[in-house]
Amino acid sequence: MIEILSTGAVNSVQDLGRTGYLDAGVGRSGMMDAPALEIANLLVGNDEGAAGIEVALFPFRLRFETDTVFAVAGADCPAKLDDRQVPDWWVMNAKAGEVLTLGLPRAGARAVIAFQGGIDVPLVLGSRSTDLKSVFGGFEGRGLHRGDRLALGGTSRRMSRMEGGYGADVSVLRAPAAAEDEAIVLRVLPSAEYAVFTGEARSKFHETDWLITNDANRMGYRLSGPELTLTRKLELLSHGIMPGTVQVPPNGQPIIQLAEANTCGGYPKIANVIEADLWKLAQSPVGARLRFELTDRDTAVAALRQQRTFMAALAADAALMRGWN
Template sequence: MIEVLTGSPLNTIQDLGRPRTMTLGVSRGGAMDSAALKLGNLLLGNDIDTAGIEVVFFPFKIRFHADQAFAVTGARGVARLDDEPLPPDWAAKARAGQILTLHAPANGARSYVTFAGGLDVPVVLGSRSTDMKGGFGGYQGRALEAGTRLAAFPSDAKDMPSSGYGLAHPCDLPENVAEVRCLPAAEFDAFTDDSQALFFEQLWTVTRTANRLGYRLESETPLSLRSPLELLSHGIVPGTVQVPSAGMPIVQMADANTCGGYPKIANVIEPDLRLLAQTQTGRQIRFIRVELDEAVAAIRAEAVRMHELGLALQSARTTLLAR
């Protein structure tokens, strides 16, 4: 059992979401940085889709009411178990009564706390993720408030090396300008030649209105169409880059609506959505054009990397416990 000590309207329970429900008009949802959530689960021997806590508002504190193995991944902030600092991308075991504190990150925007066995909350439409728009999933369909108590499922992976363990080289996060790969989208050719070039050439700033639904971007020169274009609402997915009439793009994120009518200039490839998710407001990004075969190769490479990482972490955990 854990107790949340700091409330926020932004910190929620997330797994990998509901991709199969988008045809029903239900957002995919899930962790904004899915790689960080997967890593946290791999460190603990969980399935990669196991539910944990996505932390966006800091400081974040929880108290453990029972011995519990956990991991902290994602954004680079100072994490402490009581007064003991934890390295980034690290798993450890807490004793009953200890407090985990995550401080505001210097790099990255979202941290993830995962637990051996995963959080025991109901499965709704095939997922334990919180859908804030629909008010379901996660813990009572809402953000985690101070005083919320959560249980973890029993796990065979509660054994943990006494000093904890983690990655010697933590996962990369954007430090300056995040380079985000994308494919041209359906209406790419409807934009002027200058706008097509500007989309990739100029830097885009993440505005303060960026959230789980979408990231609004700004730059010096707005994008423009060759001629006015009216579209009926049509299907969109996380990663779709839409351009409203003002000419400033919106990148659809995890909680994106399932349909929209703005022209689409690009689609961010799945492995790079995490770079956007970890880009703080006020920071800049640059879009990099790739072709379909490059996007497919990147997705496959990410899947292979996670598989190999899981095997390596399992071996490391077994070796450390045997000492």
């Protein structure tokens, strides 16, 4: 069991998401930075999809009520277990009564915390994720509040080796953080209406740095930049969309759909961010700049294959490192 001591309303219980229900109008939800959750789960010995906590508002504090093992991943934020520093991408033993504190990120936007056994909340449509938009799943269908107590699944075992913990080298998977004066590069595939945008609009889309506006949340990010125009007026029926879809409404300013994206929409689609780069959006704060780089299907598939290869190797290494008593 853990108790939430301080939090923000958008911090929530998430797993890898709710799949198979888009045709019924039920979105995916799930951790915005899915690879970070997978890595944190593998470090603590869980299945990669066990539910953890997504932290997007800081500072965040929780108290462990039982001995357990936890890992912190995602954003580069100062973390402490009582008075001990917790490095990024690191797993540690925690004793009952100890307090974990996460401070404002130095880079990135969302931290991920995984716990041995995962967060034990009911499965809803096959997932423990919170759908904040539709108010179901997770912990009472809402973000976390001070005083909430969350049960952990499984048994409480301590790592018998590496009492100070150990970490994951994520340099193979993650690009270095962009400098303040640099845009975050996202690889995209052309979407259904790409060719209907003017040549000038397509050039602007790829050559412009786009600003993430204050209108940014788990549903999507609205961007600010030059107006993107069509060669002709389109009258589209609502059609299926998913995380990563870049739509362009009549004002010509793109919207990137994210974890709690609507399941359908009628705005023209200019591109789709490849799945392997969605984590970059999760770690892009309001005010960051984005740059879209056109790629192809083979590259998108290879990037996902690289992620899966990394996860398989990490699972094997973590099992050797931790040991149990």
